[in-house]
Amino acid sequence: MEQLEIKGGHALKGSVRISGAKNAALPMLAATLLAQGMFRLRDVPSLEDVNTFIRLLEELGFTFDAGEDNQLAIDSSGLSSHEAPYELVRMMRASVLVLGPLVARLGKARVALPGGCAIGARPIDFHLKGLELMGAKLTLKEGYVDARARRLSGARIYFDIPSVTATENLMMAACLANGKTVLENAAREPEVVALGQMLQEMGANIRGLGTETVVIEGVRELKPVDWKIIPDRIEAGTYLMAVGAAGGQLILENVVPSHLEAIIGKLREAGLSIDVLDETTVKVRKRGRLKSVDVKTLPYPGFPTDLQAQIMVLMANAGGLSVITETIFENRFMHVAELRRLGADIRVEGRSAIVRGVPSLTGAPVMATDLRASACLVLAGLAAKGKTTVAGLNHLNRGYERMDEKLREAGARIRYVTA
Ligand code: UD1
Numbered sequence: 001m002e003q004l005e006i007k008g009g010h011a012l013k014g015s016v017r018i019s020g021a022k023n024a025a026l027p028m029l030a031a032t033l034l035a036q037g038m039f040r041l042r043d044v045p046s047l048e049d050v051n052t053f054i055r056l057l058e059e060l061g062f063t064f065d066a067g068e069d070n071q072l073a074i075d076s077s078g079l080s081s082h083e084a085p086y087e088l089v090r091m092m093r094a095s096v097l098v099l100g101p102l103v104a105r106l107g108k109a110r111v112a113l114p115g116g117c118a119i120g121a122r123p124i125d126f127h128l129k130g131l132e133l134m135g136a137k138l139t140l141k142e143g144y145v146d147a148r149a150r151r152l153s154g155a156r157i158y159f160d161i162p163s164v165t166a167t168e169n170l171m172m173a174a175c176l177a178n179g180k181t182v183l184e185n186a187a188r189e190p191e192v193v194a195l196g197q198m199l200q201e202m203g204a205n206i207r208g209l210g211t212e213t214v215v216i217e218g219v220r221e222l223k224p225v226d227w228k229i230i231p232d233r234i235e236a237g238t239y240l241m242a243v244g245a246a247g248g249q250l251i252l253e254n255v256v257p258s259h260l261e262a263i264i265g266k267l268r269e270a271g272l273s274i275d276v277l278d279e280t281t282v283k284v285r286k287r288g289r290l291k292s293v294d295v296k297t298l299p300y301p302g303f304p305t306d307l308q309a310q311i312m313v314l315m316a317n318a319g320g321l322s323v324i325t326e327t328i329f330e331n332r333f334m335h336v337a338e339l340r341r342l343g344a345d346i347r348v349e350g351r352s353a354i355v356r357g358v359p360s361l362t363g364a365p366v367m368a369t370d371l372r373a374s375a376c377l378v379l380a381g382l383a384a385k386g387k388t389t390v391a392g393l394n395h396l397n398r399g400y401e402r403m404d405e406k407l408r409e410a411g412a413r414i415r416y417v418t419a
Pocket of ligand 1: 023026093094122123124125126127161162163164165166187191304305306328329330
């Protein structure tokens with residue numbers, strides 16, 4: 001079994017290029033189901049989740065050609081199946097993003113229900129209700145949802161909670177529906193906006209991107225496009241926090257500073273020095289011990305749940321008491337028990353973790369339980385004295401491109417070892 005071995009206490013220095021965003025790449029791959037022909041996506045991160053999505057589209061009849069510099073040529077003209085099998089959906093919940101586009105394009109889809117995952121129940125009821133409101137007939141049988149509609153019709157859909165993938169799924173479906181769809185209380189994440197912009201370039205008629213109300217007027221047909229994926233704000237946030245954990249300074253290239261406002265604000269409050277150098281570059285420096293701050297995860301533009309585990313590492317080592325409240329997923333504190341193994345003082349009470357900063361963490365073997373928890377444990381390894389080994393790396397490789405290499409180039413002592 002491969003593990004990452006980290007020798008902590010070495011300050012970072014140099015620069016890191018942030019990859020294209022996983023959570024933008026996946027819905028954009030799904031969007032290629034909506035038009036026939038050759039697409040090109042640029043800055044596609046080389047990640048397990050992206051490979052899983054590619055395999056899923058291959059099952060549906062697509063062909064792919066990977067070029068230099070993370071480019072991907074996608075031929076959607078062989079689309080011949082409408083089924084997303086359980087083996088793939090089980091590996092990655094975001095596979096459910098094919099549901100809306102398949103019904104819109106072929107009039108039918110059969111998609112496995114994802115079931116639970118390490119960070120909570122994560123239902124897909126919003127996706128299903130939305131499609132029903134658009135006139136699809138749904139049947140649940142043998143663990144699959146079967147959706148049929150001759151042509152979807154526009155509808156007014158209200159989300160109880162803003163959901164990222166439900167907004168994306170229904171926005172894609174609505175592009176080819178008959179008439180107007182209004183998505184109320186829609187997600188405003190930059191990845192949703194980026195998908196909407198790609199759909200507009202494909203010929204879709206969408207208004208209100210980045211606001212709570214997204215309005216889509218359906219069109220008969222969309223066309224393939226050549227499109228660049230936005231930088232990964234969660235990866236960028238993770239490297240900002242890597243400096244908070246290890247000390248030193250880093251320049252992050254290929255970022256969109258406006259996507260990082262809540263994150264930069266919180267980290268500055270904790271005492272990190274962060275300068276926006278230009279519209280794609282930020283510089284981060286640590287000077288002395290960080291201060292404890294309270295954190296509450298919220299939908300965008302609030303502090304992202306996908307960085308909750310990582311900021312907990314900084315608070316575990318900061319001067320004072322911090323309350324970290326998780327409002328998005330009910331079971332996203334699996335990393336707490338692992339951080340305690342390194343000497344962190346953390347108590348979970350309901351949806352909050354109460355973190356009392358300790359002067360130093362000490363290395364130990366730990367086990368990653370989900371994607372962001374694995375990044376949190378790598379950061380903890382950078383902060384801790386001595387040696388930390390992180391197992392369960394399949395999670396890390398789902399969402400972080402070459403994290404070990406990027407950190408090593410910045411001076412971290414991190415390498416793969418076989419247990
Ligand atoms: C997306 C991201 C994930 C991130 C999450 C929250 C992708 C591929 N994944 O996941 O990295 O952690 O947003 O920012 O973009 N909910 C329901 N019913 C539904 C759908 C969602 O109750 O049908 C609830 C969820 O349980 C959760 C909340 O809505 O409490 C928000 O989840 P959602 O935005 O849907 O997360 P994902 O889109 O799955």
